[in-house]
Amino acid sequence: MMSHVACLPLPKRCEWLADLAVDALIEEANLSPKPGLVDRRGSGAHRDLDLPLMQASALSLWETFRSMAEAAHEHVDLDSTLRETLGALGRQGERTMLATTAGVNTHRGAIWALGLLVAAAACSPRLDPTRIAERAAHIARIPDRGVPPAAASHGQSVCARFGVDGAREQAQQGFPAVIEHGLPVLNASRAGGHAEHHARLDALLAIMTQLSDTCVLHRGGLHALRQTQAGARAVLDAGGSASFAGRRALQRLDDTLLALNASPGGAADLLAATLLLDGLQFMPADIRSE
Numbered sequence: 001m002m003s004h005v006a007c008l009p010l011p012k013r014c015e016w017l018a019d020l021a022v023d024a025l026i027e028e029a030n031l032s033p034k035p036g037l038v039d040r041r042g043s044g045a046h047r048d049l050d051l052p053l054m055q056a057s058a059l060s061l062w063e064t065f066r067s068m069a070e071a072a073h074e075h076v077d078l079d080s081t082l083r084e085t086l087g088a089l090g091r092q093g094e095r096t097m098l099a100t101t102a103g104v105n106t107h108r109g110a111i112w113a114l115g116l117l118v119a120a121a122a123c124s125p126r127l128d129p130t131r132i133a134e135r136a137a138h139i140a141r142i143p144d145r146g147v148p149p150a151a152a153s154h155g156q157s158v159c160a161r162f163g164v165d166g167a168r169e170q171a172q173q174g175f176p177a178v179i180e181h182g183l184p185v186l187n188a189s190r191a192g193g194h195a196e197h198h199a200r201l202d203a204l205l206a207i208m209t210q211l212s213d214t215c216v217l218h219r220g221g222l223h224a225l226r227q228t229q230a231g232a233r234a235v236l237d238a239g240g241s242a243s244f245a246g247r248r249a250l251q252r253l254d255d256t257l258l259a260l261n262a263s264p265g266g267a268a269d270l271l272a273a274t275l276l277l278d279g280l281q282f283m284p285a286d287i288r289s290e
């Protein structure tokens with residue numbers, strides 16, 4: 001069993017983490033131009049989503065993230081009690097999201113990924129991204145006996161149909177799409193002198209090159225997933241979103257995804273997870289040492 005330091009009540013840290021998670025979701029939604037996704041330009045490949053709805057959904061989840069952070073530092077061990085508490089809070093968060101959006105699934109994958117990361121960061125003495133992702137993976141690997149019987153999700157059906165890993169495995173493996181692709185490309189693009197929004201777009205594209213995104217698979221099958229991954233690779237190979245050739249390739253990818261009715265919603269969630277882990281370095285010193 002992985003243990004962690006005994007934690008004193010840390011309300012400021014939990015609130016700060018909830019702020020960070022909501023900010024990451026809003027910044028992901030606002031980032032433009034994202035291929036196939038909702039952004040400042042419009043609804044992408046979606047008919048039932050738009051930017052105000054994504055923003056309202058993100059804001060509605062603040063209390064969910066704060067409660068998850070509090071649950072994590074009230075428990076001494078990363079054990080099944082914590083896992084099942086987080087599962088119940090996650091399902092309550094999904095209900096809050098659906099009440100806010102009148103039934104539209106805006107952030108199910110994000111509640112899962114960011115919820116685990118917020119919980120992992122709530123009571124960790126060390127805040128480096130790899131360490132936090134490993135702690136989140138540890139929690140995600142613990143079975144949740146509180147899962148109610150339900151019809152198979154989109155993710156479960158396409159994972160079974162195509163034999164790929166989905167959101168659950170991405171978390172259980174320690175968020176490799178974020179740790180090995182999103183964060184390194186975010187930092188390399190910044191180091192290359194690119195503007196922050198280009199660095200974030202490049203991070204999204206790096207995630208898209210690798211991810212078996214069940215949103216893309218559900219809507220467009222393996223053909224759409226291959227087009228998504230190859231199109232994202234083409235933008236990065238052309239010099240990234242800040243370059244002239246990269247922008248043209250990004251436009252072509254957007255056109256392709258719209259024609260396929262495909263949307264990389266899983267990659268968007270993992271960009272938000274990347275921004276959350278990146279933002280941990282800015283935790284104020286008084287909260288860090290609380």
Ligand SMILES: CC(C)(COP(=O)(O)OP(=O)(O)OC[C@H]1O[C@@H](n2cnc3c(N)ncnc32)[C@H](O[C@H]2O[C@H](COP(=O)(O)OP(=O)(O)OP(=O)(O)O)[C@@H](O)[C@H]2O)[C@@H]1O)[C@@H](O)C(=O)NCCC(=O)NCCS
Nearest residue numbers: 087090106107108109115153154155167170212214265266
């Ligand atoms: C373990 C869960 C994540 C459930 O996973 P599962 O795969 O069974 O369920 P899905 O309902 O399909 O949700 C998974 C969502 O995760 C995102 N995602 C997709 N691929 C990946 C990936 N490879 N890695 C990481 N994340 C991924 C994605 O979320 C985004 O897409 C959502 C819209 O999806 P969908 O409804 O299919 O969309 P549309 O195509 O628009 O639908 P139609 O219009 O066609 O009808 C959107 O929400 C984005 O967020 C996947 O959808 C977990 O959710 C779970 O067990 N929850 C229970 C409670 C719990 O434990 N909570 C957390 C405690 S910390």
Ligand SMILES: Nc1ncnc2[nH]cnc12
Nearest residue numbers: 029037038106265268269
């Ligand atoms: N910007 C976005 N557009 C569509 N689906 C998403 N899921 C998470 N972020 C999204």
